[in-house]
Amino acid sequence: MSFVKGPVPTRIKLIQGAGAMAFGVKDSGFSFFLLIFYNQVLGMDAGEVGAALGLALIADALVDPLLGYLSDRTYTRWGRRLPWLYAAPIPLAFLWVMLWSPPGGEAPSFMGLLGICIGVRLMLSACEVPSVALLPEITADYDERTTLFRYRYMMGWLGGLLMMILAYFVFMVGPRGILSPQGYTGWGIVGACVMVVSVIGSAAGLHKTVAHLPPVKPPPFSWRAAFADIREAFSERAFVIFACGALAAYVSQGLTFSITQYVNTYVWRFDATAFRVYPAALAVSVFIMFLVVSPLHRRFGKPRTAAFAALLAFTIAYAPYVFYLLGLWPQTGTLTSTATYYAFVAIGNTCGIVTMISASSMVAEIVEAFQERTGRRAEGSFYSGNWLVQKCATGMGIFISGQIISLAALPANAQPGEVGEEVLTTMILLYGAVSLVLAVATAWFLYRFPISRADHEARVAALDKAARGDIDATMTPP
Secondary structure (H helix, E strand, O other): OOOOOOOOOHHHHHHHHHOOHHHHHHHHHHHHHHHHHHHHHOOOOHHHHHHHHHHHHHHHHHHHHHHHHHHHHOOOOOOOOHHHHHHOHHHHHHHHHHHHOOHHHOOOOHHHHHHHHHHHHHHHHHHHHHHHHHHHHHOOOHHHHHHHHHHHHHHHHHHHHHHHHHHHHHHOOOOOHHHOHHHHHHHHHHHHHHHHHHHHHHHHHHHHHHOOOOOOOOOOOOHHHHHHHHHHHHOOHHHHHHHHHHHHHHHHHHHHHHHHHHHHHHHOOOOHHHHHHHHHHHHHHHHHHHHHHHHHHHHHOHHHHHHHHHHHHHHHHHHHHHHHHOOOOOOOOOHHHHHHHHHHHHHHHHHHHHHHHHHHHHHHHHHHHHHHHHOOOOHHHHHHHHHHHHHHHHHHHHHHHHHHHHHOOOOOOOOOOOOOHHHHHHHHHHHHHHHHHHHHHHHHHHHOOOOOHHHHHHHHHHHHHHHHOOOOOOOOOO
């Protein structure tokens, strides 16, 4: 039985979504600033930093399913999720500050950095997995779940954009900009505060609604049963299809994010002002997404929306490169070139976010399908599985980006405007070829997601009747 019957109040949508700001803060730090901070500011070898980030990612991805499983089995008068959301943000905040203010103000050892990164990722997972697992519990309505994810993605992006704006306009505005070590200390403290306030504030705001003793007390914990249950959840047919599509989508996202700095620098020849406008272009895309995703789901459903948005995202995002190669693009480095490119970025990124929201919302429908088949709900397990796919795929995207740069033979310490056209052409063509394959794979799998609106609504109605005792509560496979 869901916590809210009928339309979800806007207050709950905002409060639940606010918890995602912590993830946005982390994403901004890890994706845009961490490597350059430890490499160029603190002097650590870039290879060591990359290895530490990669190993932390792997460790986190392996632990995530267990965290989701433990969240599903938590049995308290505050429900299954709230104890995690109250406990995890405090150690997360301390670790986040330590990440940007290493003891002694010097680069830590490789193992030191690895330990901090693993700690940050694990504590963030302990916040994010229970938080997102609340969505299917709050409402079983097909469209209301989309709306909750719409608010959640908006808040997550706003958290990340806030930290980018603070970095470029408040904390790193001196002559050395993002290479100044002093700015990172204050930036890390503010980020930690945002994390704590967003997660604990969201939990407190939802407390009255979701703080109820779970209807079924789980059996005693055992490692064998834990891994058997996780394996059973991940074998659900709908989840396997979703995971294949999401894997391709997240690899594409990781590739795009990691190669952005290269193409913006060497292909589009951005100056400092152009780079500072980047958060604004992303913010526009988030705003457009917020307006269009729910109507799209109501008209076309989640699988079709996700599939076509993935193809459209590639088409729009790659169009500037096609025009560039054909000699039809304005002179790069000019205001006209930059403004036109950002228009494509805003629309293409909108489509990309729509794909991600649609796919994430599909996971919520898997919960009832699994419950119908097994009699158990496993929101935490399924959303931790989503995170596992996302983290592994993001790392794969970064790896592919590195291979593209290597195959294109981009010179070390290259200066904008001095790179040969053959190098840029190779980079663009390889990037486009890989992105096209990933877009098609994303669309192919997500379009075949086997749970439609009608399937979900019929299943929820049957489960509600069973819960009320109107029919035999024993579930049989469809």
